[in-house]
Amino acid sequence: MTFRLLLILIVSLFTTFANAQDLQSVLQDNRDAVEKASRKTIDAVLEALAEQNLPGTPVLLEQWREKELWQRKEDGLFFYTETDDKKTYRLIDITSGDPVGEADKKALKQLKPNSGVRSVIASALVQFQLIDPDPSRRNAALRSIERDPDASQLAPLKASIDAEENAAIKTRKIELERLLTARFEEDLTLRIAAIEELAQSLSVEARAALTPIIATKRIATATPPQGNIARELRPGSAKLTEDDAYDLLIAADLAPAYVTRAARDAALKANITNGQVAGIAVYTLNSEAARDRAYASLALSGAVPPRVTEEGRAAALDDHFFYDIYAEPSADVTDAAEAAITAIKTRVxxxxxxxxxxxxxxxxxxxxxxxxxxxxxxxxxxxxxxxxxxxxxxxxxxxxxxxxxxxxxxxxxxxxxxxxxxxxxxxxxxxxxxxxxxxxxxxxxxxxxxxxxxxxxxxxxxxxxxxxxxxxxxxxxxxxxxxxxxxxxxxxxxxxxxxxxxxxxxxxxxxxxxxxxxxxxxxxxxxxxxxxxxxxxxxxxxxxxxxxxxxxxxxxxxxxxxxxxxxxxxxADYIVQSFMTVVVGGVGNIWGTLLGAAMIGNLQKGIEFLNPSNTLAAQTYMIIFIIIFIQFRPKGIIALKGRAAGD
Incomplete structure (x- = not known):
């Protein structure tokens, strides 16, 4: 029995060592995908690196993204490099980080992933940086998420929160997790709960997270609308003009496009045969009406597309449906987001x-x-x-x-x-x-x-x-x-x-x-x-x-x-306001000056808020208001008694 247990232990240890890999081995196993990286091939490499979760993975991804990963041509091994003269390069082992020799530049190949591949690498790098021992790298990962949030970042972000020891970083992670949950969580209950939490926030990030949820697309269809409809639209209303509605039909290939005069004339010229267009002599096409008749004849024969008439346009508008549809398929989610945004706007x-x-x-x-x-x-x-x-x-x-x-x-x-x-x-x-x-x-x-x-x-x-x-x-x-x-x-x-x-x-x-x-x-x-x-x-x-x-x-x-x-x-910038403050408040009275200053200061800021693009106009409106005020209170808010009052 003891021998049997010992044998099992030896086999398991052997299997563990057999399966253990370093970064070089992972890259060599996916050598073709690394050498000719593309959006289609890069995922396999990143999955292999994530599965092994080796210590140097974040550095490797950073170097690869920044085009600092090199390959030795003779054996295909990958290295980081250092150089002083751009000719001879010191080779740095990607697993240990130790120098392992030198090579001439001609013996090396620099890997230069395109912008699309670098973007994918940057996104994958985040999950490794979130648990990196260096706080600066964790902060860099959070900044990356803030700049370009993605559904794939939610799971690693959630997983990294409990183990986070830095209080400030943990707070940022929790805030970001709420934002990503509101946008990308598959469980609708959790997603709606996160959205309702964001309704209590005034941050720009919260509003930025909720806005894509209620984003809509304007669509025209020949059948009644289906899906998460934001609103149905009627052509000719304030929200959808008839011209815009017909443009939607044209874009959806549901109605013929307009034929301009220039296009009509070009079509007539292209269909001249023996001095005639559709059996009509060219010399008779000396008016707009004659050209329209000739074009209509061509359209009847199928040589050109028909021109849109007012009656035809009206019929097309009546026969189709126009509506705004949410990109988000769940009505419960969009309702929660709409309510949250309304609450945020009120609080803002x-x-x-x-x-x-x-x-x-x-x-x-x-x-x-x-x-x-x-x-x-x-x-x-x-x-x-x-x-x-x-x-x-x-x-x-x-x-x-x-x-x-x-x-x-x-x-x-x-x-x-x-x-x-x-x-x-x-x-x-x-x-x-x-x-x-x-x-x-x-x-x-x-x-x-x-x-x-x-x-x-x-x-x-x-x-x-x-x-x-x-x-x-x-x-x-x-x-x-x-x-x-x-x-x-x-x-x-x-x-x-x-x-x-x-x-x-x-x-x-x-x-x-x-x-x-x-x-x-x-x-x-x-x-x-x-x-x-x-x-x-x-x-x-x-x-x-x-x-x-x-x-x-x-x-x-x-x-x-x-x-x-x-x-x-x-x-000179303050003398006019000073006199207005004194006159409005009441000459010679400290309380009056205080009230006058409060009135003029708040009035000026209020007018500037309503008319932010024209400060001079705002000051003019303020002076006009004060002139009107003085007509009703010539001695100011608090009238002075005594000599000044008599004067």
């Missing part, structure tokens, strides 16, 4: 609305920062400062200069913000003391004077910094965007600007409501004469207010410069 629409609201909020925070200084200045002093945009520009250039001395972008921004405030505060005080205070209660002269200052500051910036845009680089932690899903995202820079706007909103509320300066500012705003009688110096308050408004504009310039171009004209 809601997320786009949310994304649009985020964009509007982001733009509103920028407008608020740009306008809050102007709102304070205008509300307290009644001064229309056309140079307010240039203070924004001065702040942005201050940030640029700071970054020339402090290369650390985080530190440079932290230094630039207070420095920009100080620079523009000082410039604002200087402007108020030297020019503005002499023009109080003279709005036209103030407007013209500040407009002239605006032009002068722009030219000064051009002389110093030139006309080219200067970079104001954001810190690395502000790069990229906060991505909620495939639809909703917002850049970190805009989030930072929004936070900065909230900080200044809170700070200004604190100053105006909780400090002596704020109390004096509110007193001068409401009644300057009464404030003066109470010991408050309106002239000093005007100076500090103008400086504060200018300083905030400088900080806004640093923030805006992080994502917009820094040029001498950048202030």
């Amino acid at each position: 629409g809601l997320n786009k609305t949310f994304d649009l609201a985020l964009d509007g909020l982001s733009l509103a925070s920028i407008y608020f920062l740009a306008a809050i200084g102007l709102a304070i200045t205008f509300g307290v002093m009644g001064v229309i400062n056309m140079a307010h945009g240039e203070f924004i520009m001065m702040g942005a250039y201050t940030g640029y200069i700071v970054q020339q001395f402090i290369p650390n972008y985080t530190v440079s921004i932290l230094v630039a913000l207070p420095l920009a405030f100080a620079v523009t505060f000082a410039a604002g005080v200087l402007m108020e003391r030297s020019i503005i205070r002499h023009l109080y209660h003279r709005p036209l002269e103030t407007l013209l004077a500040t407009f002239g200052i605006s032009i002068a500051l722009q030219q000064l910036a051009k002389n110093i910094f030139g006309t080219q845009a200067r970079p104001l680089t954001s810190p690395a932690w502000l790069d990229g965007a906060w991505v909620l899903n495939d639809v909703v995202s917002i850049s970190y820079i805009r989030i930072a600007i929004f936070v900065l706007g909230l900080i200044f909103f809170t700070l200004l509320l604190f100053i105006l409501k909780r400090t002596r300066l704020g109390l004096e500012v509110r007193a001068v705003t409401q009644n300057p004469r009464m404030a003066a009688s109470m010991g408050i110096n309106p002239d000093r308050i005007n100076m500090l207010t103008f400086g504060l408004g200018s300083g905030i504009a400088g900080i806004a310039g640093v923030a805006i410069g992080l994502y917009a171009k820094v040029t001498s004209e950048m202030g």
